[in-house]
Amino acid sequence: MVEKLIRTSDVMVANPKTVSPTTTIWAALALMRQNDIRHLLVVGADGKLEGILSNRDFRRLVDFLDADGKVPRVREMTVSEIMTKGPKIFSARVGTPLLNIAQLMVRERVGAIPIVDDERRPLGIVTQKDVMGELVRQLAPAPLNLDKPADRPRKR
Numbered sequence: 001m002v003e004k005l006i007r008t009s010d011v012m013v014a015n016p017k018t019v020s021p022t023t024t025i026w027a028a029l030a031l032m033r034q035n036d037i038r039h040l041l042v043v044g045a046d047g048k049l050e051g052i053l054s055n056r057d058f059r060r061l062v063d064f065l066d067a068d069g070k071v072p073r074v075r076e077m078t079v080s081e082i083m084t085k086g087p088k089i090f091s092a093r094v095g096t097p098l099l100n101i102a103q104l105m106v107r108e109r110v111g112a113i114p115i116v117d118d119e120r121r122p123l124g125i126v127t128q129k130d131v132m133g134e135l136v137r138q139l140a141p142a143p144l145n146l147d148k149p150a151d152r153p154r155k156r
Helices: 025-035 055-064 098-108 128-139
Strands: 039-043 049-054 112-116 122-127
Touching: 025 039, 025 055, 039 122, 049 055, 049 112, 098 112, 098 128, 122 128
Parallel strands: none
Antiparallel strands: 039 049, 112 122
8 A cells, every 4th residue: 555645746747848839739749759758738928837738639630631631731730729728738736646646637538737836837747657657666566666767678
């Protein structure tokens, strides 16, 4: 059983990668691939969270297909056209118990929760991967070490 109350600050990725709503979707995709991440926080000029862009949001490009099966102005499309925004964005504070984050992820079927301050400025992000990693660290037998995944060869 998990012995201590784990908070978002224990597992969140601090200072997450961000883009503006006017960033092209291709620049955002390149940033995601370059950093091997699946989520980008979308921040306005005021520094406040406006949305979140996940790898799943790129499926929305299908909505823009024309009769010829092409996406007009695909090279100029911006993050704001496909990101998740408005009431669909769930966020939490630094002190939120990780169990509450996990429950929210399961209930709402989201893969990441932005961690924000009182002004809705991003401080971090907690992903399903972070939650699962902490769960395994807490519950796995002692010899299992997940702290250095880069040292293991990747299966392709």
